Amino acid sequence: MPCVxxxxxxxxxxxxxxxxxxxxxxxxxxxxxxxxxxxxVAASSPDDVSAEVAxxxxxxxxxxxxxxxPYADIKRASNEVxxxxxxxxxxxxxxxxxxxxxxxAALLSIVGNVLDSGxxxxxEDVRRLEHEFEHLVSQGLGRxxxxxxxxxxxxxxxxxxxxxxxxxxxxxxxxxxELRSRGCSxxxxxxxxxxxxxxxLKDVDALGLAAHADAVLDTGQxxxxxDLGTLPHATRDAILGADLxxxxxxxxxxxxxxxxxxxxxxxxxxxxxxxARTLGEAKDINVVKLYK
Numbered sequence: 001m002p003c004v005x006x007x008x009x010x011x012x013x014x015x016x017x018x019x020x021x022x023x024x025x026x027x028x029x030x031x032x033x034x035x036x037x038x039x040x041v042a043a044s045s046p047d048d049v050s051a052e053v054a055x056x057x058x059x060x061x062x063x064x065x066x067x068x069x070p071y072a073d074i075k076r077a078s079n080e081v082x083x084x085x086x087x088x089x090x091x092x093x094x095x096x097x098x099x100x101x102x103x104x105a106a107l108l109s110i111v112g113n114v115l116d117s118g119x120x121x122x123x124e125d126v127r128r129l130e131h132e133f134e135h136l137v138s139q140g141l142g143r144x145x146x147x148x149x150x151x152x153x154x155x156x157x158x159x160x161x162x163x164x165x166x167x168x169x170x171x172x173x174x175x176x177x178e179l180r181s182r183g184c185s186x187x188x189x190x191x192x193x194x195x196x197x198x199x200x201l202k203d204v205d206a207l208g209l210a211a212h213a214d215a216v217l218d219t220g221q222x223x224x225x226x227d228l229g230t231l232p233h234a235t236r237d238a239i240l241g242a243d244l245x246x247x248x249x250x251x252x253x254x255x256x257x258x259x260x261x262x263x264x265x266x267x268x269x270x271x272x273x274x275x276a277r278t279l280g281e282a283k284d285i286n287v288v289k290l291y292k
Contacts, residue, residue: 003258020118025070036060051225051255069194078167112168142285155183160242164249188213192220225255
């Protein structure tokens with residue numbers, strides 16, 4: 001399938017996010033960061049993958065700001081919000097019918113995808129999720145391939161679970177537990193270095209998430225999404241050798257959509273038009289889309 005190339009809509013979105021993270025880390029250096037990111041965008045081509053352009057732009061911005069993790073406080077707050085919501089989410093899952101558990105767990109994990117600060121469609125104040133959670137769950141899945149997913153989840157199946165944002169990864173535990181309850185082995189893959197609001201090994205350790213997976217691996221990268229070409233061997237093997245890859249969030253979709261990985265299920269909220277168009281789905285819906 002086609003990948004998400006650099007779109008005119010990506011440019012203001014990307015620079016607005018750099019401005020947002022500048023305000024978090026070093027407001028006095030905002031113009032330096034925005035200009036550094038803008039130079040990376042200007043040197044890019046319309047044929048470039050949007051996630052790769054974003055990686056270069058944020059690397060330049062972080063250097064200009066003199067920070068390794070401008071989103072650190074937001075990430076902690078996102079985890080705290082998700083932990084407060086987890087009992088209610090678990091209650092929803094436990095009250096669902098047996099043949100609806102996978103669908104419910106997938107939906108609950110996707111609702112956490114709005115914990116994505118600094119972009120349209122995300123929550124600038126992550127605490128709002130506590131007020132919007134029930135509404136987002138009530139929207140259900142606008143695209144629902146969970147039945148097709150379920151057919152791939154035989155006992156012994158190996159699943160590579162590509163995590164996205166902090167907070168969201170807390171709700172992912174519901175889906176990871178559901179996969180393991182079916183006899184699947186789950187390898188959780190998180191980012192190798194802090195990038196935007198994405199979960200890292202440090203977050204996994206702090207939250208005790210290793211208990212919900214059979215293995216925890218990282219990308220070893222500073223990258224928006226995942227760069228298959230520079231992954232550690234163990235992580236690459238886990239992804240390419242999986243019986244099913246579960247890919248959370250837009251950036252992982254942007255970076256992997258033309259990689260030829262099959263079968264892969266993309267679980268995300270369509271927060272922008274370029275991603276929605278490439279998926280062939282409406283904007284602002286919860287999506288489980290499987291490619292075999």
